[in-house]
Amino acid sequence: MSFDTPEEARDVAIERLEQFGLSTYAARTFVALAGLGTGTAKDVSRVADVPRTRVYDAVDELQSHGLVDVQQSTPKEFWAISAATTGRKVEREWQYRADELQAALDELQPVEQSEEQRGVWTVSGRKTVTERVVEFCENAEDRIVYMTVEELLTGDVVDALEAAADRGVTIELAGVSPDVQERIQEGVPSADLFESLWMWSDTPAGRLMMVDGDTTLVSVLVDGENGQPTTPESETAIWGSGETNSLVVVLRAIFTWRLDDD
């Protein structure tokens, strides 16, 4: 990780500190002190673009987080803890918060984790869709059928498929291009490859997956309605789960020739 200019590093640091929960004055003050090592209110005010009279508030805030020590003299001088210490501190705090969030949500999670029978859910954004695909792979118990275009076959997906294969899940894959097939063969040797079922290449196709015959996901690469070029964010998917789920029923019908084939 690196930054083009010192200004960029400065801005990123300020933004992250604000996300940590600091006021913008406090964030700017800390970054200024991090650069200076130590400094007075006047020094900070000059380089941090913080009104001098508010530097004291900002330092109070930083002090309460243990990020700055002060020298009781006139003028007061302020000292920022090192970058390494700050990083460790923030990382630990965030780790703690994440753990606590996880625990709290676990507590609240409804008992009945029954598969939804009805409903077709929509997801948009390539990253989000990939997350769903990976999640379904993780929950697969028997068989995954997966078709994809090349540009959507990222490492995440291959890894998830591989992990499923290792658990004994049957993987059946189809890709549009020989390239894709090759890459899959590499990542998931045990996968059973088959050719695409129908004209797939000239559609704005994305992926198509069926898990254990009761969960399915279909995605397309949409360009909006105005025909702008495909952006990484333009994938939209729908998915459904449950033996009698309508999307599942339809997709299973389409796949039947293949699923009953062995």
Added chain:
Amino acid sequence: MSFDTPEEARDVAIERLEQFGLSTYAARTFVALAGLGTGTAKDVSRVADVPRTRVYDAVDELQSHGLVDVQQSTPKEFWAISAATTGRKVEREWQYRADELQAALDELQPVEQSEEQRGVWTVSGRKTVTERVVEFCENAEDRIVYMTVEELLTGDVVDALEAAADRGVTIELAGVSPDVQERIQEGVPSADLFESLWMWSDTPAGRLMMVDGDTTLVSVLVDGENGQPTTPESETAIWGSGETNSLVVVLRAIFTWRLDDD
């Protein structure tokens, strides 16, 4: 980690999600959905205390973070990703932010990391003081002299001392009570123990440390001016660094009998 009541878990989850960057409506909506699994705007509004008409905005926000999927029907139905997935997602995001912050601060860190010669810095709060102590231990190269009262001898400190000892740093320790000495002996076998130098027990003493003869820290347990009971947060310390630092000079004079003693 666990929670006394479901309400507490709910509140904690909401708070953490807000810290993650969500609006309070979005946070409340997500927590409601996490409990429900799926639900309509009306459902959410009932259990989440969010105006029904605002649920849609909240869901938009959540959707953009990939935390919920929606069912395009009337009424719309919303589905929250699982607690486990949420936890992983948030954790990964925060980890990333922490790394980036660290990198940015490293970039900004001043070249001259010269030891400060003048200045006596103050730190307050037991946790913060402990951090300073640990930091000094980590930077120690030759010798650490450390005195402490029992209640401040936490695992962090013992670990840091042990790590320093393993690096070949000479450790000289003094505690007020036999108990403390015993525990130190356990944790840091190579430490050289000696008795307290002067009347220490009847003062509001905290800790006293000298590192490599050029960095020193003294703390006391203050009860405020009103005589309220000692809280965990009531420790105040001062520290200084540099051969000619005034605090160092004074403390070194006091310690001389011991430091020159071998």
Added chain:
DNA sequence: TGAATTTATGATTAACTGGGTTACTCAACT
């Protein structure tokens, strides 16, 4: 088919946090 109810979206208002400024006190130095 049409009235009534429910749902969704947009516009509007209110409250509050927080950034920015100003005024004032205290201390030191001229």
Added chain:
DNA sequence: AGTTGAGTAACCCAGTTAATCATAAATTCA
């Protein structure tokens, strides 16, 4: 004493966001 600079505190203003209201779409039921 007057001046300058440091530190403290109070105030004001604006942007954000929570909350309300109004309107349009749609579904239900008569």
